Amino acid sequence: MFTVLTIIAWSFLGIQLIYLIVFLVAFYRKRDGVVKDTNSGGEASELAVPVSIIVCAHDEEENLRELIPLLFRQQYSNFEVIVVEDRCNDGTFDFLLSATQSEARLKMVRVRHLPEHLNGKKFALTLGIKAATYDWVLLTDADCRPASDQWIRSMTSHFREGREIVIGYSPYSKLPSYLNAFVRFESLITGIQYIGLALLGGAYMGVGRNLAYRKNLFFSNKGFNKHLAVTGGDDDLFVNEHATRSNTAVNIGSDSLVFSNPKKTWREFLYQKLRHLAVGKHYKSSDKFVLGLFSATWMLNWLFVLPLIFFVPPVPTFLWGGFLCREVLLVWLVRRSSRVMGDSFEAWKTPFLDFNYAIYYLGTGLAALASKRVRWKK
Numbered sequence: 001m002f003t004v005l006t007i008i009a010w011s012f013l014g015i016q017l018i019y020l021i022v023f024l025v026a027f028y029r030k031r032d033g034v035v036k037d038t039n040s041g042g043e044a045s046e047l048a049v050p051v052s053i054i055v056c057a058h059d060e061e062e063n064l065r066e067l068i069p070l071l072f073r074q075q076y077s078n079f080e081v082i083v084v085e086d087r088c089n090d091g092t093f094d095f096l097l098s099a100t101q102s103e104a105r106l107k108m109v110r111v112r113h114l115p116e117h118l119n120g121k122k123f124a125l126t127l128g129i130k131a132a133t134y135d136w137v138l139l140t141d142a143d144c145r146p147a148s149d150q151w152i153r154s155m156t157s158h159f160r161e162g163r164e165i166v167i168g169y170s171p172y173s174k175l176p177s178y179l180n181a182f183v184r185f186e187s188l189i190t191g192i193q194y195i196g197l198a199l200l201g202g203a204y205m206g207v208g209r210n211l212a213y214r215k216n217l218f219f220s221n222k223g224f225n226k227h228l229a230v231t232g233g234d235d236d237l238f239v240n241e242h243a244t245r246s247n248t249a250v251n252i253g254s255d256s257l258v259f260s261n262p263k264k265t266w267r268e269f270l271y272q273k274l275r276h277l278a279v280g281k282h283y284k285s286s287d288k289f290v291l292g293l294f295s296a297t298w299m300l301n302w303l304f305v306l307p308l309i310f311f312v313p314p315v316p317t318f319l320w321g322g323f324l325c326r327e328v329l330l331v332w333l334v335r336r337s338s339r340v341m342g343d344s345f346e347a348w349k350t351p352f353l354d355f356n357y358a359i360y361y362l363g364t365g366l367a368a369l370a371s372k373r374v375r376w377k378k
Contacts, residue, residue, distance in 0.1 A: 009305045013322040015297045020329040026196040027337045048078040049159040052132035056084045056124040060142035061092040076152040086111045086124040122224045138212040147257035154256040158249035164217045165248040168210030171343040172262035183262045185353040192337045198250045203243035204287040208235035210258040233279040254342035302358040
């Protein structure tokens with residue numbers, strides 16, 4: 001029996017080690033189509049591919065007052081900003097009405113009523129894309145902030161023939177709390193997966209806080225029509241459905257980042273992640289298998305392998321060695337990937353967050369699988 005348990009434990013450890021090594025390879029490889037820290041003297045500056053930036057806003061006056069000036073301070077010459085005012089109850093409409101009169105490149109699209117059986121975010125985003133002047137649309141959220149004035153330039157540097165999707169990374173802002181450290185760690189692990197696999201040619205998702213694609217791609221495939229019944233998924237399900245090795249580029253580096261405001265309570269954070277994980281049930285089967293195996297073996301290393309090491313002696317020394325090797329590789333991966341993506345995470349925190357991530361994923365994963373319908377909070 002002990003031998004069987006040891007073999008099972010090594011299977012879980014071995015799978016985790018393979019995943020971590022593969023992701024390390026992804027973040028050490030140099031690939032065509034990946035731009036890091038684009039400067040203002042590059043080819044993108046000369047070409048200035050036109051782009052429409054789209055922001056959907058529901059009661060976001062305060063955030064828009066900060067975001068819009070940052071967008072118009074971008075060092076890029078050929079873009080417009082479209083803000084979809086989605087049934088706002090605050091002063092968003094009045095602010096945008098005034099702002100559009102003083103800035104010709106700012107447009108407002110207003111949603112007065114939501115048609116029945118339609119998701120509010122998807123409907124608003126569809127109207128924004130329809131109003132876009134240019135073929136390329138660049139998406140972000142009202143509570144996001146570009147990390148530099150080169151953000152548009154870095155994303156548009158990938159706008160070339162044959163490309164239809166550009167995936168960017170959007171970490172959360174750093175705050176002094178344990179919750180914030182965990183939120184940033186969880187976001188980084190998610191980024192390691194979707195950015196890492198995209199770097200290896202297997203893009204399966206993107207985040208709407210930092211994502212670009214062609215308007216023609218959207219409408220020729222009837223927009224969000226295939227997943228209208230799903231709450232959420234306006235970003236990751238769209239990419240999951242249409243991204244290929246040849247039509248998708250990855251944009252990483254400090255200039256490419258868009259920071260987002262993190263949740264400040266565990267309740268808000270867990271509800272947000274439950275929504276995201278529930279959407280994951282609609283990914284392609286191959287993607288669900290790859291991601292599910294990674295997460296399952298992560299949890300089982302803590303919930304099966306470690307208890308076996310402590311409570312079922314004698315344990316072979318190499319099993320201890322394998323567990324410690326996994327921890328070393330994870331710290332290394334966190335340090336390397338966060339630096340490559342442009343937002344250095346404090347790698348020394350990894351051992352303290354590793355176990356919590358396993359417990360968190362066990363709870364939210366089971367809840368997401370059991371949920372039939374998750375509603376958006378407004």
